[in-house]
Amino acid sequence: MEFSSQYRGYDAPTMIILTNNHEARFLRAHGHTVVEVDQIIVDEKEGASDLERQQARATLYAELGKRIECAAKEMAYLILCAPEALREDIEETLSTPIKEIIGDIIPKNLAKLTPDQVIRILQENRQR
Numbered sequence: 001m002e003f004s005s006q007y008r009g010y011d012a013p014t015m016i017i018l019t020n021n022h023e024a025r026f027l028r029a030h031g032h033t034v035v036e037v038d039q040i041i042v043d044e045k046e047g048a049s050d051l052e053r054q055q056a057r058a059t060l061y062a063e064l065g066k067r068i069e070c071a072a073k074e075m076a077y078l079i080l081c082a083p084e085a086l087r088e089d090i091e092e093t094l095s096t097p098i099k100e101i102i103g104d105i106i107p108k109n110l111a112k113l114t115p116d117q118v119i120r121i122l123q124e125n126r127q128r
Contacts, residue, residue: 001033001034001115001116003032003120007119009030009032010029010077012030012077013074013077014030014075014076014077014078014079015027015068015074015077015078016028016034016078016081016118016122017064017081018081018110018111018113019064019086019090019111020082020083021060022041024039024060024064024111025038025040025111026039026067026071027118034115035115038067040063040064042060044056057089061089061094064093065093065094068080068094069098069101072098077103078101078102079106079122080102080106081105081110081111081122082105106125108121
């Protein structure tokens with residue numbers, strides 16, 4: 001998808017990772033193009049116990065770390081968007097080398113937004 005030329009394009013291939021407590025989406029941005037390239041969904045059963053929810057998150061974040069590592073081999077820059085309340089949990093599960101790969105961590109839950117909405121929000125934050 002092409003996004004508006006009113007926003008600055010991405011000079012280098014950039015992976016934008018959107019996550020919350022049960023899903024992660026991967027958007028590849030370069031120039032004025034953004035494409036969703038991958039997704040991880042962890043089923044969270046209705047009425048799940050706290051332990052089951054914690055295990056589901058741990059599974060999600062472990063897989064997230066693996067995919068970030070793979071993305072880092074192909075991308076020049078990585079941006080992670082995650083709710084502030086989950087940031088510490090996510091950082092605890094990621095290895096130090098993976099944390100060092102991530103260029104920016106944006107404290108926002110953008111996982112349910114469309115790619116054009118994500119770009120608009122990230123661009124507005126970029127201009128500040």
